[in-house]
Amino acid sequence: MQGNLGRAAWRWLFFIEGALTIAVAFLAMFILPDFPTTTRWLSPQERRLALWRMEKDGGLNLSDQGVLGAESTQRSGLWQALSDWKVWWLAVALASEVIAVSFNAFFPTLTATLGFGRTETLLLAAPPWFMTAFAAFFNARHSDKVGERFFHIAIPLAIGIIGYIIAMSTMNIVARYISLFLMALTFSGYVVIMTWVSNSIPRPPAKRAVAVAFVSCFSQLGNIAGSYIFPSGWGPTYRKSYAICIATQTVAIAMFWVFSRHLRYLNGQLKRSECENGIQKKGFRYLL
Template identity: 60%
Template sequence: MTSSRTSSIAEKTTAAADVADVERDDPDAEFGGHEARKVMERKLLRKLDLRMSILIVIYILNYVDRNNAGAARLRGFQTDLHLQGQDFATLLSILYVGYIIMQIPSNMFLNYIGKPSLYLPACMMIWGTLSILTGNFVGALLTRFFLGFVEAAFFPGSLFLISKWYKRSELGTRTALLYCGNIISNAFGALIASGILDGMDGKLGRAAWRWLFYIEGALTVFVALCAMFILPDFPATTRRWWLSEPERRLAMRRMEEDAGVGDEAETETGGHATGLWLAVKDWKVWWMAFAMTAQVVALSFNAYFPTLSATMGFDPTVTLLLCAPPFVFTALMAFAVSRHSDKTSERFYHITVPIFGGIVGFVIAICTMNTAARYVSLFLMAQSYAGFVVLYTWVSNSFPRPPSKRAVAVALVNAFSQLGNVAGSYVWPSAWGPTYRNSYAICIATAGCAIVMCYVFKLHLAHLNRLLDKEEEEKGVKEKGFRYLI
């Protein structure tokens, strides 16, 4: 009996050793080999893409709720609230105070609880409700201030969520698809607003602009309820019913291979306070924060797009309809540019060429009041968002680990850049219209500044890559490890 048990233990030990040898020879053995892993990986990405697509819908509603004041301005909003002087600009900019304050704490909390499927939709329901409650000037001011607090959770949280599931080579396209929600909201938000403002005026004794806030806010709350059952959590915390255990392990393995170390292990050893300190002391984070801020000021035309469209002399309904085509074109451009950026693993030129195209649009708008030329200039201005999308991806790529630092870095850059929205709210005073030459000149200067700062950042990352090459050469490592994308 003893001899039999000893033999059985020896056989199990030998089998375990054989499995370990196989896994050493083939790192994909636990997934059934290299070919089986590729099939599983494609299936995993399809599942992920389907679930993450809800983020695009949420982002559309996020910006529709944020920018509906611009459309409402054309149909009595400013008159009914008795807005004078810089009151409207203050109403726009107050949102970004809460938005800036809450982004870093929000992402740190999200990394801590590991449940974006609950946290992000909960914030969404709150901001939808707040949008419905927009009333008089003081009420609108308070509503938009607190709206910024809860909206702060969404975009940096979404960027952090997709960076936990997708490799660097996949991140640009997914970030572009997410940001297309913002771009599409500018197109279809104007169309929806046009329909509501045209058809709901006086219904139940309410002004058309009030119906705009009611309907769009209610739609946001409904989508938030649906999102709770669709959004995934992080690979280590996600619900198992939509993902098999091998697929979950593969998701974690992919991120380990991409960054050179496991995300979850580094989260545990790094800690959230450490992640905050690592991000704050890294000058690269602040450099990109300033570059993003400059570009956000250059994109400040976004909130005033209906006003700029109105300078062509059409009635309010046609003006809102004309806002859609430039942003439909921009959404297609952003996807194409980001996808090509991923395929070529190049970031700098994919950022700066569209931004330069925006500068050309500003110059045209300064030089002429011709209707056709000004409409072409709106297309060129809008497409500069394509470069901005790749810029967001570059930030996520440039701070790969630990995840606690990445969470703070993404939030810090995005939060700081919102200062550009605060400043940008005051770049387009009515007194400078209808030519808005001074406004366009400010946008040209800030866009040029962003291009220069991106170039300096590219030179620094190229230097870091040369240091990594040298280090691996000295150690005799033949297979290249992690490199910054430039």
């Protein structure tokens, strides 16, 4: 595609990938199930199972018509989500983190600072992401198993900061390549963030749907900022770039920590309410 319509091949790659993403997103509006009770291809048993899982996850009774009726309309869900400070807090925190992980768009460029040829550079850029894929899988599974979110996010992000520090501190080839692995591991924590958003804004369903979409969409503002923090003039050390990544990633960790403390406070309120009402069975709890 090099030179077609006056565009470089790498630009065509973005055009094609972007067009496919938009097409799949458009089709998803009609393919993805909206709610168990309105999904025709689910059997009655599968619908009951899906509703039970949603009730367990969100701590609400979905058989209540108020949840599925006026309270859960798209318009009310939009208002409830945008008027909840937790949604905005998570959106800003994730946007800050997206700036920090903007290095992924420049990964071949950063790998090229090791001093190898083009083919070798592209081959060397792959192993960190293979390792990250496995790490993300096991981190996410363990987060679900133990019912914990913050440390499964914060620890990989902290490992990424160590990678930034190494990369900006030395030109040693081995150390810089190790730093690329550490930076890539940030994404094993990043993948848990959106799950935490869904867990933390569980009800009503329409509010959660809007919250997840809004946080994801708002966070992409970080990609706009992140596209400007790796100019070629700052290479090959990119110290200023890594310093920005460290700052924004630290802000994200701090905001997520504050958010986890707030959820701990809400869990305390739920526990006291159960005690006051004489409820013996432990009910819904936010995942910290």
